[in-house]
Amino acid sequence: MGWPYIGETLKLYTENPNSFFSNRQKRYGDIFKTHILGCPCVMISSPEAVRLVLVSRAHLFKPTYPPSKEKMIGPEAIFFHQGAYHSGLKKLVQASFLPSAIRGTVSEIENIVLKLIPTWNNCTICTLQEMKRYAFDVAMISALGDQHDLEMEGIKNLYQCLEKGYNSMPLDLPGTPFRKAMKARKLLNEALRRLIEKRRESGKHGGGLLGVFLGAEDEKHNQLSVAQIADNIIGVIFAAHDTTASVLTWVLKYLHDNVNLLDAVTKEQEEIQRKLFEANRGLTWDDTRRMPLTGRVIQETLRSASILSFTFREAVQDVEFEGYFIPKGWKVLPLFRTIHNNADFFPQPEKFDPSRFEVPPRPNTYMPFGNGVHACPGSELAKLETLILLHHLTTSCRPWKWSTVALKASGYRVFLVNSKSRWQVVGDEDGIQYGPFPVPKRGLPIKVIPRNRNEP
């Protein structure tokens, strides 16, 4: 159980998560107890026990978050609830992110990518920051639709203030990031209230999740309160944003490290690009369904990076399972990362090998988007935006092979090149940084340099 009060919190948040979990699993087995963030916890990493907690006896395990996070996102947000309120909301959120609902957004997402990529020319970018810009713009469209209301710019700026304080110490003192974030959160409520009232009065609900919320009111004459809508809009932007940006950063890192794979993905995407040229059109949803290798690269990235190492639940009553006793009030942590790295389910788990997904994984062993009632409703959107970005990156940028050795010697590693520029990963560090999600060190800095005329 570690030290009094702090338990093993420091170790969990500073050690490599792969070794933190696997060391304990080797020593104590698939189910063991510890003490994290001031609470006694049970960590579980057998697919059967995880299924019990998230699916078959999910009613005995409620979601739980630190009170400061709940305050910042908003207490009415979907993540914090169980039962009828949760399932009513979940239907609406799911409806908004089903393939049939997001297939029409492909060209909007494509436009974001086409505006973003050229801004990287001639500079060193932090991949993670750029992926955050991208994922944030997609999240805004998904939450509020693509119509440009005056309020949207304000909402964007306020959300960014809120985000800065999200992972800070929850110290409610003048000048602290937490106090500033809470102030931004209040203003966000006001901005969203104005937007909701404007759309309700005009009868034009607009697109995105907000459109679905307002449309549902008409059908059932059962209005969600402004606070309920606002907390869930902010919650979805929050859930959609850093998660997807971290996965996108890992995809680029893995492709950079596996040149043959990058070649094969590029070939798959060039074939699609050729068809688009012939038909003189942009990408469609159907095109994104014809990218099997790229899809497997994304699946393997989700497994290998496991950016959500675990999730939190709390036992609402004493529970017994296979001889283990979980007392009421204890936290229960399903360890997705440990299951994704178990050699019984994923042979040679340390190897980045998308071909393992040519056959479907064993049930309940692959859960990058969770499982059960709280499973992620945004999984298709996250995959779609990754496919669209990879299409444009690989077709406008080709692997650059010559003089790799010289570049390595100069401290750069070759990444990708297009007709106008070449990309290099700056530095040669293979480390991982944590907070909130694990990402390549320094967010994977990449230098984009114009090509010299004499280069091939």
Ligand code: HEM
């Ligand atoms: C690759 C990116 C993403 C990953 C890895 C991811 C992962 C997850 C996981 C593991 C959960 C379950 C948490 C739990 O059981 O406690 C979850 C829940 C959720 N995700 Fe995602 N997510 C991603 C992107 C998105 C996107 C794009 C959206 C936007 C719609 C989204 C919206 C949500 C929501 C609203 C929930 C809460 C669902 C509920 O409580 O019923 N996520 N996500």
